[in-house]
Amino acid sequence: MARKRQAPAIDPDEPYLQIGEVAERTGVTQRTLRFYEEKGLLRPPTRMDGGFRLYSENDIQRLERIKRLKRLLGFPLAEIKEMVDAEEIKLQLRSEYRPESAISQKKAQLVRAIEVTEKQYNLIRQKVDDMAEMQSKLEERLETFRTWMEHLDKEAAASRKERANV
Amino acid sequence: MARKRQAPAIDPDEPYLQIGEVAERTGVTQRTLRFYEEKGLLRPPTRMDGGFRLYSENDIQRLERIKRLKRLLGFPLAEIKEMVDAEEIKLQLRSEYRPESAISQKKAQLVRAIEVTEKQYNLIRQKVDDMAEMQSKLEERLETFRTWMEHLDKEAAASRKERANV
DNA sequence: CTTTAACTTAACCTTGACGTTGAGGTAAGT
DNA sequence: ACTTACCTCAACGTCAAGGTTAAGTTAAAG
Structure with missing residues (x-):
């Protein structure tokens, strides 16, 4: 019954990326990541024992959506937040x-x-x-x-x- | 000989609008008009003797183009400036x-x-x-x-x- | 000719969206 | 155990795009 971590599975919810890697992969700065978190655009990622942030693929995808909306629409972050939030209601409802x-x-x-x-x-x-x-x-x-x-x-x-x- | 303000003629180069009227007609503030001028987005309008700015229809049209680009693209003013400048090369060439x-x-x-x-x-x-x-x-x-x-x-x-x- | 409304410049203030230290805690290799 | 890289939070800095007085000038109306 209990789902164990499947062997090589890449669960998109599985957090494993530190902030530095996320920054590098997505092209935003670490500051921006923390800032977006602070503003509620990214929900607080899981932390490892020492307090280091650990991001999942889902987090990255959300970030990419944010980047895209920002680039395309040039809206203030508050509005971008509303938009991505609306996107995620989908997932929330499903889960x-x-x-x-x-x-x-x-x-x-x-x-x-x-x-x-x-x-x-x-x-x-x-x-x-x-x-x-x-x-x-x-x-x-x-x-x-x-x-x-x-x-x-x-x-x-x-x-x-x-x-x-x- | 001296051209007096022709009766119904509306030369679009003829400046006759004070800043307050322009602000009202276009929906931007006076501050914004002066600010855009300062930033080179609007060229300095003609002034009356006392120093009051006088805008022409052309000035207003340029402003409308700026507003439009800003709304549509959400770019920084510096880039908007480049764009409207490019638009006006057309007119310069013609004249x-x-x-x-x-x-x-x-x-x-x-x-x-x-x-x-x-x-x-x-x-x-x-x-x-x-x-x-x-x-x-x-x-x-x-x-x-x-x-x-x-x-x-x-x-x-x-x-x-x-x-x-x- | 005085009052009032519209305008002038200059200076400071605000908000958004981060950038940039500073002082320390943690993880990983040797 | 030590070094070094990566991370934490906190706080101050900055830049864009204007907003907001302030103090004085000009135009227009009575």
């Missing part, structure tokens, strides 16, 4: 056992998650639309520039010829 | 007269403009792609959530029925 009594509570959580996700979705959709428009404008502009470039080349050729004909 | 001698110089400017625009374009394209992917993931997740919601509802109904049957 909870099911006393019948808690159904309504789970429902409430789910409702909340749906709200947040919808908000996110709309926000992203809006952004994608706006940026797509900007993208096509840039494309147009490039066309214009290249046309001008051709004109300039012709002008230059013409003026060279003229001078040669004098 | 320059054409001594034959300057063709090669204009060409160099144009090359530069194309480079910058291409960089911008690629950057935006990358972002749009990433965000589109994120968008579709969010869509999926919403589907999942809604399905779970249905399950929860059914469970709840079942448990109600059970209790009624005891």
